[in-house]
Amino acid sequence: MVAVEREVSDGGQGEPGKPEDTGGPGKRHDEGKPQGEGKPQSSGTSENPGKPDDQEGMEKRLKAFEGRPCAVAGVGKDPVNAPMIRHWCEAMGDTNPAYAGSDAVAPPTMLQVWTMGGLSGHTGRAEAYDELLALLDEEGCTSVVATDSEQEYLRALRPGDEVGFQAVIESVSGRKTTKLGTGYFVTTRMEVRVGDGLVGTHRFRILKYAPARRRAGAPPETALLPRPVVNRDNEGFWAGVRQGRLLIQRCTGCGTPRHPWLPGCNTCGGPDWDTVEASGEGTVYSYVVMHHPPFPAFSPPYAVALIELAEGVRIISNVVGVPYDKVRIGQPVRLEFQEYGDELVLPVFRAAGEAV
Amino acid sequence: MKPGDALPALEIPITRTLVVAGAIASRDYQDVHHDAELARQKGSPDIFMNILTTNGLVGRYITDHFGPRAVLRxxxxxxxxxxxxxxTMVLTGAIEAVAGDTATVRVVGTNAIGRHVTGTVTVTLPAGEAG
Structure with a gap:
């Protein structure tokens, strides 16, 4: 089954049915959707409208794998046994007395464990699955993440049971774009038997994908940063930023400063205004830490702060000079201007006491 | 027991030991579950729990609640x-349906970055306990 030693980003020692893990380095973008019941969801971006011929050809080749075996006459490396059950229960913190003693049964959720190849690899795997994975590798889909596991337990397994299994490739999706990257969902279904008796079924789904270019923790890609929307109402603000000045609008009617820039005064309704340059002193009024969803221009986690300027207005920005988890409400900060490439300058705030 | 009933939440600290012990107990030696350096090289900030451990924890959550005579289906x-x-993962559950002696439970496990797992478990309860 699953080939081993590929460049996987998640589990998969190469079990027949070895689903891999959790969202791996990133997450499924449909995270949180109901599991189990449905097809893999294409997340987000659409499948190519008007697919090019070569892609259609690829999908046809992939579809041809549906129904082919991925494990034939597999045999569990160990019979169901009390030590492995005990080690599992210790790891899970599971103290269920049904899993111990002379009449013990194995935890049903161990179903797949009895089919794992472990460090010595698998026996009894079928060529089709390796061929399928190799084809996806050629497409650049070298990483794997498991997304779904669906198990039915028909009867309890007990120490001494010798497990056999077989599995088929149930479906291969079309090309999908997810937060992790672009790839294909591969669903396999395994039947686990003891002797001739079916004891359980195990369906699992992996996403085999080409990782999205950016790695977690990498610096933001300047080219991907969203640009400010400059319009008639706020062009003065952005003109100031380009000159290294943070300009606050001030109503000439009642003297109230305001930010962001607006065509009229919220206090008195007056349409006339001038500007005052911010001194640059401020404090963190509030903040949130973004963990998810990731966005191409940014590398979570990062803090988004609402800074209260000495002049009394608040502005959303970034706090630099401290890690995201050291940003605190009330923290003194000082304005600076950060350049991103040749054409983008943004006001940011450095935590006080941090050397520039 | 009736549809809509909630199960008490179970908090599971995700320790490095749990991630590694769960991977090894499930015979999953994939490096991203025990080797932080290699996990980082593959774009993950650290090692992460394998799906078999999640599966085991979800099963444990249900049988912890319904008792040793409950049977996972x-x-x-x-x-x-x-x-x-x-x-820390917090598992929560709600009874979705009850049919005879079998209950369907919807389970969600949430961590600091979102939903780690969503799932559905069917479990058969000893006679007289299905309510």
Whole structure:
């Protein structure tokens, strides 16, 4: 089954049915959707409208794998046994007395464990699955993440049971774009038997994908940063930023400063205004830490702060000079201007006491 | 017991030991579950829990609640936000349906970055306990 030693980003020692893990380095973008019941969801971006011929050809080749075996006459490396059950229960913190003693049964959720190849690899795997994975590798889909596991337990397994299994490739999706990257969902279904008796079924789904270019923790890609929307109402603000000045609008009617820039005064309704340059002193009024969803221009986690300027207005920005988890409400900060490439300058705030 | 009833939440600290012990107990030696350096090289900030451990924890959550005579009939899970060391996963559950002696329970496991797992478990209860 699953080939081993590929460049996987998640589990998969190469079990027949070895689903891999959790969202791996990133997450499924449909995270949180109901599991189990449905097809893999294409997340987000659409499948190519008007697919090019070569892609259609690829999908046809992939579809041809549906129904082919991925494990034939597999045999569990160990019979169901009390030590492995005990080690599992210790790891899970599971103290269920049904899993111990002379009449013990194995935890049903161990179903797949009895089919794992472990460090010595698998026996009894079928060529089709390796061929399928190799084809996806050629497409650049070298990483794997498991997304779904669906198990039915028909009867309890007990120490001494010798497990056999077989599995088929149930479906291969079309090309999908997810937060992790672009790839294909591969669903396999395994039947686990003891002797001739079916004891359980195990369906699992992996996403085999080409990782999205950016790695977690990498610096933001300047080219991907969203640009400010400059319009008639706020062009003065952005003109100031380009000159290294943070300009606050001030109503000439009642003297109230305001930010962001607006065509009229919220206090008195007056349409006339001038500007005052911010001194640059401020404090963190509030903040949130973004963990998810990731966005191409940014590398979570990062803090988004609402800074209260000495002049009394608040502005959303970034706090630099401290890690995201050291940003605190009330923290003194000082304005600076950060350049991103040749054409983008943004006001940011450095935590006080941090050397520039 | 009736549809809509909630199960008490179970908090599971995601320790490095749990991630590694779960991977090894499930015979999953994939490096991203025990080697932080290699996990980082593959774009993950740290090692993360494997799906078999999540599956085992979801099963444990149900049998802890319903007792040793309850029998799991099926566990279906979908994974989302990875479980990294240092995080805490909170499992919650709600009865979705009751048919005879069998209950269907919807389970969600949430960590600091989102939903790690959503799933559905069917479990058969000893006579007289299905309410």
């Amino acid at each position: 099926s566990v279906a899970i979908r994974l989302g936000a990875p479980n990294h060391p240092g995080d």
